[in-house]
Amino acid sequence: MNKRHLSTARDYRDAIRPRGGEVRFQVAVEQTDLLVVAEKDLRDEIASFVSQVRGEIKNWIMFHPEFAESLVPLDVPETAPEIIRAMADAASVCGVGPMAAVAGAVAQAVGDRFAVESPNILVENGGDTYLRSTRERVVALLPEPESGAVIGLRLEAGTFPAAVCASSATIGHSLSLGSGDLVAVRAADARLADAAATALCNLLKAEADVDRVLKRARELAGHGLQGVFAQYGKQVAAWGELELVALE
Template sequence: MMKENIRIKETRIKLTTDIKDHGLIGFILKERFLLEDYIRRRPYFLTSLEPLSADEGPLIVRMMLKAGLIGGVGPMAAVAGTISELSLYHLMDKGSKYSIIDNGGDIAIINDRKVNIGLYAGDSPLSGEIGFQLKASRKPKGVCTSSGTIGHSISFGRADAVTVFAPRASVADALATSIANAANGDRDYEAVENALEKAESFRDYFQGVLVVVGENAGIIGKIPKLVKTDKKVTIGELWDV
């Protein structure tokens, strides 16, 4: 098993994979070039906070557009998850059965053994205290987190963390952003309830969602088994069972 950090401009990937000669850096450079070239010709793609309906361009663009339409957000809300998802497909094409691509908390994963993922939720007391135990699976999946209190991504809510478990990381990323945007209310529990109400409208696209606001948390659907951590492990750090 090999581990590697990959940094290409805004892309910050923590990679764990069973593929030695993965060629992932060149693959990501190519996908980023296609995306950047598209944005140069259509700058509104970069700035839109609303979904765009155009069904054109390279695969990375079409995936982001589709995810944005599903989540009701601009396509760039899905950029990190889409790069993770495409990178996972690239590794699977090379025969990978165990790969984790963590792109700033937006994770695409295939795992032939159990794996734990830690939760980072800013100043919430739950941050670093719990994680998720993912069962072994031959199917790829996405685990994406959005926050209104940490990170540089645009969010109109105040969730410490909204983590979405879905078959596709691109869609999970867009949904996490959309649900986190709805985490508003005078009290923390109201913000959780509003976020979960928003998540309800996306039930066809995810397995489960965890919303954390301060000391309050809520779940919709089915999330992986929760496990105790020791405050040293955050989302971006993974450890085998």
Template sequence: MMKKRSFVKPLSYVERFYRDSADSRSMVSVMVKVKDTDLHILADRDVSKKAQELALQYRLQIEDYIRCVPRFEHSLTPLSPDPLAPPIVKAMLKAGEKTGTGPMAAVAGSIAEFVGTSLLKSYCSEIIVENGGDLFVKKDREATVAIFAGESPLSMRVGVRIGATKMPTGICTSSGTVGHSLSFGRADSVTVIARSTPLADGAATRLGNEVGRERDVDAGIKRALDASRLIDGLSGIIVVCGDKLGAVGDVELVRLGSGSNT
């Protein structure tokens, strides 16, 4: 019930062509890669040097913790809180506890948020950090994020609009048909919106597992949406499976053309 991402050896690279569709007008695009952490950052100034330092810093904190607590990397179930853990590890443990997943289910969203929040403190006032399809977003105006759902006919044709007053926020997507993350579901995408990006990441994995591999797609989507109501702190959920879509919560869906308008 988690996204299993190895910190021992790099995972196979998945071409993230959807990054090309991000609207970078008035924002500086930065790519940061540290082992299998692969960030695309849009900010109102060049933050490349500091972003690289932060990505390395937070990865090292997680890697050091794994060396001390090896089960942290591979557990498929929540682990107990650790008051001595670094803040990013505490965030992952908390997300796992709330969503019923292993802590590594929240690793991508946690790195995105911690890097983004750190940059906002001193280096920029607007930022989008994307890490494997998981987003931390803080902008001064509304933003529309396209939903990438693999081969679904709805992929990149539907987006979710986020108002400026609802930011910063996390927008995270899990898929049972795209990418290298471990999923036991069949959804093309489960997108979760929450103030906490680690929580959104863990919840996306958890709810993606609810869309089972049986033929009744409608039942699977409904099960995921129903399960989302049991996770405190989520703002909205969008599930795409084939040509079907379901959503609950504070979600403003928009029809898109052939790309995102972030």
């Protein structure tokens, strides 16, 4: 794996600012590291829930190790836990292994579970974000950590829940079979957005592949993909329900 930015620091989180009546807090359970913005401090409750969700995933992998190892879709029985089935379904649509959807799946599980306690709740999990909100939000896109985020995706009130999930061959530790700087996907479902971001970034191996990424994104629109942003070097393209805005 040839990644130019392998730091585990998450300095981009410094730019995440709660609105009035909101608080931000971190929830870390084993390898899961969430940043949450909510209407009240729910860190203890969320930590307990994340432990439960992680337990379901770990227990499934214990008896089905191929679930963690496969780079292609896998069938799972209807008796599997809901989060396992959701990951497998998203992976099947996008043609990737089910673990490509795990970060989005955990983020969405948290957001959906605690939406009653906090109708405004934003869950960021390693660059994958799931949002339930009653007001407009802007999600930053970060293709170059050293330069900081200069472009954001505006999400209007009334368009939630929403997920913005990203994959990169140059940032972080997640596996990518491509070499692009960034693919960010918008969808209502974070499992789909996460799996699609991985699948589309796998296609991005040269500047000429940007059009290929957009074509595949259009094909996935029938499954719920709403928009995609792709960057390879200086080549940038976007398609779908994306309102890009300059960040101060």
